[in-house]
Amino acid sequence: MELVKITELTGMLGITSRSLRYYEQAGLIRSVRPDSGKYRYYDAANIERLRQILVLRKMQIPVKDILRIYESEDMSVVVETFVSRIRAIDEEVNALTDLRRIVNDFLATMTRNGITKISALPLLYESMEKQLDSLENNRTGSYKELASISDRLTKPVQPSLVQLPPMRILSSCLKENSQISDVEGFSRWVQMHGIPSGRPGAHERFDTRTEAGDIILLKLAKDFQNSSPYLDYYWEGGLFAAADLYLDEDMNAGFCSLLSAFDNNPYYEIDYTHGGRLRQEPLLEDLISPDSRRELVSLLVPVKKRLPDPKLFKAPEEIPPDSITPEEIERANPVLWSKDVPMDQLIPINHPHYRVTEQGEAEYISWISTRVLSTNVEVRLPFRVDIDFRIGEESGGWGHGKKEESIRFHHGDDLNFLFGINMYNHTDERLSRKAICFHQPVFGDYYSFPGRGAILPEVYNHLTWIVGQNHFAVIINEEIRYCGRNFPYMSVNMYQEQPRPIILGSDSSIKKYYRAIRISQLAQLPKIRIQKGALTMVTRQSNNIIPNIHRLITSEFGENYWFSGCARYVMESLGEYTAEPDFGYWFFAGLTGDILAQVYSYEKYMGEAVSSCMFNSMGGSYFQGIFEKCGYASTFVSLEQLCSNREMYLQTLMAYIDKGVPVIAVTRFGGDAPWGIYAGYEEYGRTLLYLSGDKTEPERIPAQQAIDEQQTATYAGQGWLFIGEKKRTVDLAQVYRNIIIDMPRLLTVKTDGFCFGPEAFRAWAESIESGKFDAISLESFEDGWDSHISNICNMATNGSCVFTFLDRARELNPDFAFLEDIGRQYRRTAEIWNNDNGNDLEALGGGFNVTLPNLQDKTRRGKIAAKIREAAACMDKVLEILHANLPERP
Template identity: 60%
Template sequence: MDLIRINDLTSQLGLSSRTLRYYEEIGLIESIRPPQEKYRYFDEKAVERLTQILVLRKMQIPIKDIVKIFNNPDTTALVDVFVEKMNEIDGEVTALSELKNIIYNFLQKMIDRGIRKISALPLLYEEMDRQLKLREEQKPTGFEKLSEISRRLARPLEPAVIYLSPMRVLSSCLKEAPGFSDVSGFWSFVQAHEIFINEPGGHSQFEFQSDAGDVRILRIDEGFVNDSPYVDYLFEGGLFAAVNVYLEEDLAECFQALISYFDDSQSYEVDYTHEGRLRQEAMLERLLSPDERRELFSLLLPVKKRLAPPEYFGKPEEMNAITLEELERSNPAVWIKTAELSKLTPMNGPHYRLTEEGEAEYISWISTRVLSTNISVKIPFRVDIEFRVGEESGGWGHGRNEGSIRFHHGKDLNRVFGVNMENNPDERLSQEAVSFHQPVFGDYYNFPGRGRINPGEYNRLTWIVGLKHFAVILNGEVRYCGVNFPYMSADLTLQKAQPIIIGSNGSVKKYYRLIQISQLTQVPKNKIEEGALTMRKKQSNNSIPNIHKLITSEYGENYWFNGCARYLMEAAGEFKDEPDFGYWFFAGLTGDVLAQVYSYNEYMGESVTPCMFNSGDQEYFEKIFEKCGYSSSFITAKQLAANREMYLQTLIAYIDKGMPVMALTYGGPPWGVYVGYEEYGKTLLFMTGDQVEPERISIDCIIGASEGAYAAKGWLFLGEKTGNIDVKEAYRNMIFNIPYLFSVKTEACCFGPEAFYAWARGIEEGRMERVTPEEFEDGWSFHVSNICNMATNGSCADIVLARALELNPDMTFLEDIRKLYQRTAAIWNGSSGGNLEEGSDDLEALGGGFNVTLTNLQNTAQRAKIAARLWEAGDCMAQVAEIIAQHMKSRN
């Protein structure tokens, strides 16, 4: 006798094991459990019976009638059931026909009466009601009849969204037999030990299917001592969509209908893991049934809140007449905590000390060097700061007019709340703005002139991030107050408390004598947000398992391609730790950290990689990964537009495998990687720069877009591994490639010594004479990008050179080359090392570094001094090329 295992049968017939067990309980089928077997099996007779049951269920025959059919040996019961079903269908057909006639007559009356406005419809309702009563005087008619028909035909699926709290549970999975669930033994143990079981619907006992088979879990106390043979664990809980089903219904069909219900929802989506599995297997919870002959369950599917785009909510409005007293009264605090200034936690290496006066003295230099207050708070909250802006500390910075006072809610330092923002070394371009990212959604708001502070004295600053008001108060004056922000309509009940982190930018000292944080009152919502809930038949969203920052700018990781390449190598399993197959490996392989670049006219990029890419070398990236032993495919913007759906599905397949896809955009950065997708790919999750969370970008802003920051110039898919590479030889080749790299010179750009010389000539010959302050802005494409390139390479090339020497100790000449790169760093900023002559001026001291102004570059005497330093840096790189060339010649 051939037997089929239960798992195979469920797959073959599309039934759940819970449904099969129910059929057994009511006597429709029988299973067999052979000795020493952990699975149940079914014989041919049971399989045939199941097939017949499936046919009857597809005919909408209820289980109670199916039992009646199989309990009668002749066909009498079958005929009776079929006749009853046909009568039921006739009733439905009649109801549909009646409804069709009512709608048709209603429509005709509207046309005949010429109704064009909704306000005229009540007159038509009265006439239709009169006609319905005349139509069948012997039956209840009118709107009562119409309501009855509607009730008879309506079979809506109406899931609720509920929250299950985390709880400790005991499961039916065995400790000594991983992967096996012993349901019958589990219940025997529970009953024998009198473990308390709540009533049905108490959210304390559930059942589901997993790789271990049918599993039961039961809530237990935290203090329960588990000396049983069964596994206990923490059930994480979370949001679930719940719909009631009777056990005789087709559970697999109900499950698919529940998933499909969340399609295109603005509020919720099915919660998948990065592996494409549900966060928690779909569960059943027994309920009290209104019909004792039918078992009622709640079918639970894990879901998560979907963040709708801000435009879905409308634009916020500004309140111009509100007073400080009204704001105080409308935003009361639950608690207030004052940060201990002596116990702030530095993050990413800022300057921080406590002065003799008890002030917190702080220098950020760059915006990612911050101070954590170690006080966490949820929205709504309030932050009060008393501060003053002191003197510049010396060294390099972005200019002497910086004084921004910022804070961050959480560790995402790309989202900021700040005053005295958007300033510039050229005071004509400084905005002294109030600037912030909207909570939750992250879109940016900027109000020039409203963040002006009082210099040289203490200022009092208050931010209110409330549920009714978003306000900024500076020195007793309401500088901005907005209402109806989208975040105020979002469901914030499940948010986690985030730390308040103090920040700034530049080398100017800031002093704090008070930092106070308040948790504002929030009235929790009693009901789950109403809205259309729709679900998905197939997985609509996914992300790779390891999402993290692309680069860390405070460590000198300033070239975004190398961060992208490291990300891909990490997903491929190659990258374990720096430098090999990491950021610095690629920075050396591309030459980004080894060669200065210069754009003659149109700005080509801040390093070798974007210059090569923007010069039209479409195979450039494929050649880079070929040197790493991997194939890859670069797909151009034209190819993406011509086959949008195909490449989008390819990207989705990559994400589902845990592999990010590199994105190259017009004009260089923002370059980054796609790490996930939502809405079947209508929205892509994009990581770039030093963001800690991905951005949600519409596919319409990526493929086929002619402009915009995220318009794709190409995607790069990492392919199969083609072979292993010798890391030692790879670093050797990086060094011997430097002379060739330095010789690159096109109509658009040049590298190496010539880049410094061309830069110097342009300054000497007055390239900036006809540039206006507005055109110059922050000077990035004219000058500051080159400084960043020079500063990064001078300070960081040593990482690549030191690794090359470590792997190739015979390349002793690298010591001399390291000194020359260090010398260029000193030419930029003497505090970087390199032993500049005493009393000589570096570029920062000359005002030709990051603090450059257009005035300096237009001043004949000043620009001559700046150019002289650049000529000197070019000579250093010429010596590098000469040393390597001589070594290569001696080897040959």
């Protein structure tokens, strides 16, 4: 007689070993255990009976009635059972019939109003014919249909939240091979050695299932000496959602219902890793059952707090400075402990300038906001930061057009969230805001208070920033500049917030000096967060996110072209990109020409790179051509198409995310077209997860803002780019070769709207010298990005960063030795920008530090224009080298 092992049978039928044991204890099936074995086995007769039981349970026949069917030889018992079930179904059918009538009335109304058809979905993954063939050839199709109906009729679970404590665990997995679980042997060993088997509901014993099969987890005493053959480890516990189920119920349906219960919950969500798996495999815990004939268990899945919407809470209130004193604020937010940070123990991140002076000060230059100093001191909410600082002299570098003298810090590694004073300053003092700016803790929404963050020049200032449970306060030189209360973050349970490091930051080349930094943990009181009814919304599961979420670009490495970052991200998700440069950022920067050509817009600003100018000129077909050169099919869907069939394209986007492939989005910020990716979705597509720029985590964007026909929303899409199947394998050496061969054409592009290459430099210089900026007001000029500084950024990026691409092209094409000469010309343009013995654009005031008066003064702008023309001569030389070394194009 052929026997099937219990571990094989659970996988075969999709049932847990706990349910098998339950059916055996109820007397419905029987197992055998060979004398020499430790596992239970089942013969063909019992397996067939088990299949029948599963079918009956899908029909929602109670276990007690199934027992009566098998115990009785009278067919009348079977008939009676089924008749009883049919009556119950009839009652549900009557209710559903009424609901169907109402839905049908709505459908008729929609049809009368002209809603009669929907456009065909242009992006399909599998044909419907294949699905139908699969169903016809599948012998278990009727059971699947029954299971589907059963799932639809399953009553939604009502979850509760459970905080499981950290504990030491003994598992049924073997020490010698953790991929093998010996449940039967483990149970015998535990009984033989008198180990407590766990009290029901006491969080001491759990069942789970992994690739190793069914596993028992047992809580151990801290001093337990493990001489067993079974693995023990420390388990961190955490927050879980719990639902009570009977073992004879459909456990899989209960699991799905528990997951879907959190789809629209505003406070908590299922805790998935970036890899798409649950943080902890589902757990089962025994409970004391009110029905001694049925086993009751608690099903537990990991959850985490969702980033809530501030709109769910009352708006914070500002306290007038004259109605409260600094001493009153400190008393209401008492210090638990404090730590002074030694100036020589700050940790530089992303290579800022940092040294300790002879006076014991920490001297710091950030240049850009991602170059920071970590204090290596971690605090959780609420906390306090005290800093003694002064602003030093400029170091002679560039400052993005602003005289930035801000003092900032971050709570945690995500540098997109900050607390800053003296923010948004300008070379022209009339445009300086001297603002206090911050992101609210937990919620992340942004606040800015112009004129509140001013500091004393050339002397030490003292900053106290209290992020308290009762007050949010900024005190500069003992003066209250802002004090607020009733912020939404103050209502969260701060005990559950993780400690994060305090990181110092700033911007620009201006030196900052610190002589004292004190970080304090403030005392806190627990508060109840769960509101009545917050966990009762139940729909199908709807959240997903692509694996491996990380920054799109790293601006500190010169990655300034967003499309290249988006394309690299897609290639990584498709398994094509593994390391720079091939199919990476610099590859796409060369393939588009972004890193090779200067661009200039004649009238309307067309963007800071070749890719944005070409998109604004050609539309989405330009992108499709880029990916065709990589061997991939792609489809660009315009804003008009998105608006015409919003739901269809949202479903398509979610299907891509489910496959682990992000969707590239071209969004509207002013007249330019920066890019990002949609990396996930929530609430069945009502919220999209959008990743752009230097952000380490996606933003949550309502779908109606992502597809906005009026184009009034910040993230309104100009179009979405779907990257499809790989059509062919490309020869990388030939791809790089083709890019170089195409450079003469690229560097001589000229249209009515824009030009590239040496002509771009000359047109730029001519516009400056001819007085383009004479009629522009100071307010209209602002930081001059779309009229001057984007050209500087283009020039600086290409001159400083083109070499990764050129070196790879030469490595794959050794006969292109002339690329070394071309590289020298690009390097010269970088010197013209910022390293030409005091005669570069930055030194002339025409670089990132440009001011409108410099562009309006004839003498100064003449020197700036002459310098830009030197860069044009470099690009002329590049064209000469190319024409002398490349074969003539047909």
